[in-house]
Amino acid sequence: MSVLAPAWTADDGARRARDLLTSVLGPEPADGVWAAPGRVNLIGEHTDYNGGLCLPIALPHRTYVAVRRRTDRTVRLTSAQEEGVRTIDLDGVGPAGTAGAVEGWPAYVVGVAWALVAEGLVPPERVTGFDVAVDSCVPYGAGLSSSAALECAVAIALDELWELGLAADDAGRSRLAAACVRAENEVAGAPTGGMDQSASLRAEEGRALLLDCRDGSTRQVPFDLAAAGLELLVIDTRAPHALVDGQYAERRDSCERAARQLGVTTLREVEDLDAALTALDEPVVRRRVRHVVTEIERVARFAGELDAGPLDAARAAALGALMAASHASMRDDYEISCAELDVAVETATAAGAHGARMTGGGFGGSAIALLPAGQAERVAGEVRDAFAAAGFAEPAFLLAPASAPAART
Incomplete structure (x- = not known):
């Protein structure tokens, strides 16, 4: 039996959500x-809120929402991953820490409705309530953006039900992504950047999304691993992960x-890293800045390798070296790795991966490994054995071909 967690088919996911609703x-x-x-980031961690570059792909694993319009302004919510039914009045929703704060996972749903109004994308009088049932095969707490997948599924649903028309082109999807970011930051109270929502709404099948977080521009970069005889293994360490x-x-x-001290708007504007590090007083802040500036450069180099032509052995090795350097930077300078992530990366590399790194926000979550095609089961077995020897929880695994964005099923 395969240890790789499959993605649901679109029909299966839709059936699950519909059955739950009724x-x-x-x-x-x-x-x-x-x-x-969900998304997995190939490289470029903690660069989004620093105006930098990142390079995510959309996963085949998706969150499904069955939605039924209401004539009032009430939202009723249920999820296969959570207990009970929640009922929320849209007129009472507000940011975290206010009287309108919404507790728990429903904040990621009603927060999107709130943000669409707050962003001026829908007149308040056109907003109606809805019933929503959620089911998902995006792993929870794995650093694969299960929260953004939920937000974006709701956003794409409300875009159609409220007749906003934003999902028809990339410019509109960019505005939906911004609303989802605002929902997560202000209503859910998680200070994330914009990479996750952009990947979920704007990525394309067979391509990685090069996202410039300084201006929100994107470029699709070739990432057809199957054609190159490669595969990307995601290792969910099952270590605790919370943002x-x-x-x-x-x-x-x-x-x-650090940006304020250096007199720049974001760390993306740092051009002379040595001079910037000299100007900063705190050793910890210097390490944080070094990670961000060098990580942005690694993203540019990674995308350049993908643009340069077919992924032959030399280019795969170059990508692997960039992944290894990225992980070392996150482990040592940004200090967001953990023992489970380090063991996953080290074991996959020793087992023949071209490269491996932690991915996502860190402090637990997942690692990725770039492998020759057909090696995922073997490498997963070696990682699982290493985790058992270290006394860690049993990890989970999935393959991550670059997949399609949010849409009606």
């Missing part, structure tokens, strides 16, 4: 089912303080 929230059929993918425990916010605050 069994829990009443027999009336859904107006539709929409789905959005709201203060660690992510502390890193972001350090970068913003």
Whole structure:
């Protein structure tokens, strides 16, 4: 039996969401089912909120939402991954820390409705309530953006149900992504950047999304691993992973303080790294800045290798070296790795990966390994054995071909 967790087919995911809606929230059929993918970032960690570059792909693993319009302004929510039914009045929704704060996972749903209004994308009088049922094969807490997948699935659904028309082109999808970021930052209270939502809404099958977070521009970069005889293994370490425990916010605050001290808007504007490091007083802040500036450069080089032509052995080795350098920087300078991630990366590399690195926000979550095709099961077995020997929880695995963005199913 394969250890690789499969993605659901579109039909299976839609059926699951529809059945959940009618069994829990009443027999009336859904107006539709929409789905959005999780993402894995090839390289470029903690660069998004620093105005930098990142290079995510959309996963084949998706979150499905069956949605049914209501005539009032009430939202009823149920999820196969959570217990119970939640009922929320849209008129009472507000940012975290206010009287309108929404507790738990529903914040990622009603927060999107709130943000669409706050961003001026829909007149308040056109907003109606809805019933929503959620089911997902995006692993929770794995650093694969399960929260962004939920937000983007809801955004693409409301775009159609409220007749916004934004999903029809990339410019509109960029505006939907911005609303989802605002929902996560302000209503859910997680200070993330914009990479996750952009990947879920704007990525393309067979391509990586080169996202310039300084101006929001994107470029599709070839990333057809199957044609190159390669595959990307995602290793979910099952180590605890949460972005709201203060660690992510502390890193972001350090970068913003450094930018102010250096007299730049974001760390993307640092051109002379040595001079910048000399100008900073705190050793920890210097390490944070070194990671961000060198990571942005690694993204540019990684994309350049993908643009240069077919992924032959030499280019695969070059990508692997960049992945290894990225992981070392996150482990030593940004200090967002953990023992499980380090063991996953070291074991995959020793087992023949061209390169491996942690991916996502860190402090747990997942690692990725670039492998010759057909080697994922063997490498996964070696990682699983290494985890058992270290006394860690058993990891999970999936393959990550670059997949399609959020859409109606």
